[in-house]
Amino acid sequence: MSYHRKLIDLSLLNINIENPRFEMVGNQRDAIKTMIDDQKEKLIKLAEDIVNEGLNPGDPIFITKHEKQDGEFNVLEGNRRVTALKLLENPELISDKHKSLLNRFKKLSEQYAKAQIEKIPCVLFDTEKEAEHWIELKHTGQNDGIGTVGWDAQQKARFDERVKGNSSFALQIIDFLEKEESVDSDLKMNLRKVKSSSLQRLATDPDFRRMAGIDIKDGKVITHYVPSEVAKSLSKAANDLLKKDFTVKDIYYKDDRLRYLETFKKTDLPDKTQELAGDWELISNIPPKKADPKKVAESKKKKSKSLISNRHTIIPKSTIIPISQPRVNKIYYELKDLDVKDFENSAAITFRVFIELSMDSYIEKFPIQGANNNSRLSHKLKSVATDLETKGILDKNKLKGAYTASTMKDSIFSIDTFNAFVHNKDFHPDSESLKKNWDNLEVFFVKLWELI
Numbered sequence: 001m002s003y004h005r006k007l008i009d010l011s012l013l014n015i016n017i018e019n020p021r022f023e024m025v026g027n028q029r030d031a032i033k034t035m036i037d038d039q040k041e042k043l044i045k046l047a048e049d050i051v052n053e054g055l056n057p058g059d060p061i062f063i064t065k066h067e068k069q070d071g072e073f074n075v076l077e078g079n080r081r082v083t084a085l086k087l088l089e090n091p092e093l094i095s096d097k098h099k100s101l102l103n104r105f106k107k108l109s110e111q112y113a114k115a116q117i118e119k120i121p122c123v124l125f126d127t128e129k130e131a132e133h134w135i136e137l138k139h140t141g142q143n144d145g146i147g148t149v150g151w152d153a154q155q156k157a158r159f160d161e162r163v164k165g166n167s168s169f170a171l172q173i174i175d176f177l178e179k180e181e182s183v184d185s186d187l188k189m190n191l192r193k194v195k196s197s198s199l200q201r202l203a204t205d206p207d208f209r210r211m212a213g214i215d216i217k218d219g220k221v222i223t224h225y226v227p228s229e230v231a232k233s234l235s236k237a238a239n240d241l242l243k244k245d246f247t248v249k250d251i252y253y254k255d256d257r258l259r260y261l262e263t264f265k266k267t268d269l270p271d272k273t274q275e276l277a278g279d280w281e282l283i284s285n286i287p288p289k290k291a292d293p294k295k296v297a298e299s300k301k302k303k304s305k306s307l308i309s310n311r312h313t314i315i316p317k318s319t320i321i322p323i324s325q326p327r328v329n330k331i332y333y334e335l336k337d338l339d340v341k342d343f344e345n346s347a348a349i350t351f352r353v354f355i356e357l358s359m360d361s362y363i364e365k366f367p368i369q370g371a372n373n374n375s376r377l378s379h380k381l382k383s384v385a386t387d388l389e390t391k392g393i394l395d396k397n398k399l400k401g402a403y404t405a406s407t408m409k410d411s412i413f414s415i416d417t418f419n420a421f422v423h424n425k426d427f428h429p430d431s432e433s434l435k436k437n438w439d440n441l442e443v444f445f446v447k448l449w450e451l452i
Helices: 028-039 041-053 079-089 096-115 128-139 153-164 169-179 185-193 196-203 206-212 227-242 254-261 293-310 326-337 344-365 377-390 400-407 415-423 431-451
Strands: 003-009 061-065 073-077 119-125 214-217 220-225 275-281
Touching: 003 061, 028 041, 028 079, 041 079, 041 096, 061 128, 073 079, 073 119, 073 128, 079 096, 119 128, 169 185, 169 196, 169 220, 169 227, 185 227, 196 206, 196 227, 206 214, 206 227, 206 254, 220 227, 326 344, 344 377, 344 415, 344 431, 377 400, 377 415, 377 431, 400 415, 400 431
Parallel strands: 061 119
Antiparallel strands: 003 119, 061 073, 214 220, 220 275
């Protein structure tokens, strides 16, 4: 095979009139016109990159001698680059049909004129046939490893990390899981197969981060839990993304991701008692000391106040309750979607229905003497709360919201108040009270549906 490298003037390079990108044309002007029609926006992007970065030194133009014009050459590979260069030198080659493109090339041409590329690095082949093998490899994929093997999302992310100093959230999570001792060995072996673009989509979702016990600060994934606890939800996410029947469609939109979060069980979530004294970066793998329980409790109080005032739904979108009963589950989703400020009455009545059907579901699963579907709601609520306390599942403090709702008739948190929302035309629900009601009962409902 005979070829050698050569620097050639742009004016001596002819666009291939038999370019595989389009049908054969008759002359150079038609070849350029057809390239413009075919590439449009891509040509200006290519030209901008050439102006800013120059030509790729590792990818020379392939040429062969022109069959008729002595001293000129036909471009075999690199026709887009040569076209872009010719348009930078002479934007008027673009017709008024592409007026926007013409104007942009004119502006770019002024910039290019300050540092024109005098000579084009080329590889001159004796015949077109001698170049065919290399051209085919470049444009027809991996070819079992002979051609260029493209990077997957993880490999691209690692390149960005080394070269640009940027590490994607997904890559930080994957690296953490690889190092964390509590992570299953089978998962570690397959972490390189995890679709990092999908994991990145999850990591950028604030509800997923809140549930998983992570956050983002200055481009770094951080947490305030011990490594083994934060690894729980991240491991589940990675395992799910490895499943053949799990696709990006399952988490593409916000509603999809919220539905996905409902698949996390309590054992998949970090234990909130395992909080640390401060945040630490997953990539550092050096967590701080255990947090002071009193400070953690104070911090939670502040967060809950903020949550009530900022959210627009009775049930926070970040709340995760796996509800097995189909209708109750649908009502639960509605309470996470319905704007309580705009639909106070609808939200209040729906909330009451959710409470009643939840009680009925528990009593059906765990029969309680003296309580059934026909009992008053306040009696059912108190009976279920008492049952949970008697069994040692929840203590009085965590059941205070349920006891208050079932026994204190004049309280804004009572079942009598909920009944008034339904039956009293002069009694109006208040959005803030409804949200506070949920916050007082959330622990109760989470545990109740875990048991059911």
